[in-house]
Amino acid sequence: MPTRILPAVGDPDAVRSVTTLLSQLPDAEPVAPVVDSTQLVDTLARLAAESVDELPEVVVVHERIGPVPALELIREVALRFPAVGVILVTSDASPGLFQAAMDAGARGLAALPLSYEELANRVQAVAQWSVGVRRHLGHGGDVFTGAGGTVVTVSGAKGGVGATLAAIQLALAAQASGRSTVLVDLDLQTGDVASYLDVQFRRSVADLAAITDISPRVLADAVFRHDTGVALLLAPGEGERGEEVTDRAARQIVSALRSRYETVVIDCGAQLSGAGAAAVEMADTALLVTTPDVVAVRGAKRTVRMWDRLQIRKAEETTVVVNRHTRATEIQPSLIQRITGTPVASTAVPAHYKELQAVVDAGRVHELDQRSAVKQALWALAGELGLVRTPVAERKGGRLRGDRGAVSFRRRRDG
Incomplete structure (x- = not known):
């Protein structure tokens, strides 16, 4: 040939x-x-x-x-x-x-x-x-062979603002719509994706750090297949091993994942590491999650400015997601947009922690009820970001048929 x-x-x-x-x-x-x-x-x-x-x-x-x-x-x-x-x-x-x-x-x-x-x-x-x-x-029914999947990073303005929950639900929404999806926990020292999804694992992202040519077989050995169908590449159980994942290793890992999955969602946590910086730089969409309070919004502004100074990401190329939003709060998305100088997602996630407490405590956030306002908002955000495949035949009245139910979404950008 x-x-x-x-x-x-x-x-x-x-x-x-x-x-x-x-x-x-x-x-x-x-x-x-x-x-x-x-x-x-x-x-x-x-x-x-x-x-x-x-x-x-x-x-x-x-x-x-x-x-x-x-x-x-x-x-x-x-x-x-x-x-x-x-x-x-x-x-x-x-x-x-x-x-x-x-x-x-x-x-x-x-x-x-x-x-x-x-x-x-x-x-x-x-x-x-x-x-x-x-x-x-060419082998395996879940292998994506397009020109490169979509990479989305989810970072927190500070710890505890809900970045991990957002990353998990975005990945679940993409997978439920028919896209092959991998969720990566790149919060290398304190990652909680495994705890949120109640999984036990042996291999982690650190096991790929020293491999210079990551073949599909090597990648498959490091990935954990969750019951929902989402592939998981988890943070190391021993936090000190996170130092093994350098920025160069992160680039190779993200490139390998991008070649195999249609959607790559990466939880980068709230602390900037070399690996996280490389992922944010490579991402098609970089999300920064904040809550509408003074401390978190200051943290978001500080993060945006740091990314810009380090030439990781420009402010206009970063999208802020407002979590735990209420109409009564003094800090509304429009004000956050002016403070950070970034676009703000039109979908805000409401403050309904009572919906989440039971599934978070049980490590079963993937079983969050379809009627949950939080889940509906995060799946709507996935639609806004173009992470879900929504054929015309599957849409009725602006609703997306997904994981054993339907969730509404505001708008969709074709990916």
Whole structure:
């Protein structure tokens, strides 16, 4: 079977030399080159929309591609199209750049000026890797093989504002609507997802930290399948092991999950770690949960400013969720929006702790009653964020048929 190779080269002279050399490789099938980063991503997205099998096995990215810098482009391709192997062509073959390219998601590096032997070896190795990934992705009914699932992070403005409950219910809503979903507890020292769902587990996210190439089989061994159908990747039972999950490990883990599940919901807790920061940076949607009180709203503002200073996330790219909302409180969502400088979700979660107390104490929050105003609000939030699949045939009067019942939602953005 020929290896399909897509060159991404902006310089006309480099285009000619790269395509000429690629055409001489055995069993190679070079396709028409793309000349900038936008065209590359658009081309891959169009092919992925048809089928993962339509994607080229190898993409060759020239160091002078633009307007997005080569390493940033490689990171985006690796995240969105995890079955595609990327080779960076560069005049700088130093160990530092090699490490940076690997961290970004490249599968190989070829030095300029290109030699036939080096390029042939790189293409062959990367093509074999790509074929192997696709073979693994082809097994199992719950495997998602699209261009990359949706990643949502849920962080707390401070401890105790309800971020974990929100993350769990968002994951349950996505799974109930037919999306393959994984819930990740990245609150590495004090994560409570396992307690909220009453599960006993042996493996955790820490077991993936030292693995540089996370295959679907390795990932499946670390994931716990809950009775609801949601896959769980839990925080380590020994909090000190959380230090093993570095920002680099978190990027690899999130990328692997994104390639396998349609929806990835990550509970990042209220304390910023390197792993949590990496997840927030990679997320399609970053939620920050707060309660409508002075201390929590100050915490939300402080978190938003810190994310911005550290170049993790801009304020306008963060969505605040108001939990325990009442009409009587002086701090309303509109005021929180002005204070934090962020968008605020139109769905506010009401203050009805009595509904929650029994299931929280029993560790059975997945059994929260369908009539619960809290559950209805959080599932409505999932609809607002586009995390639920709601075919027209399943909707009646603005209601979503889900887990043994129906919950209302305000609006839906197609994901």
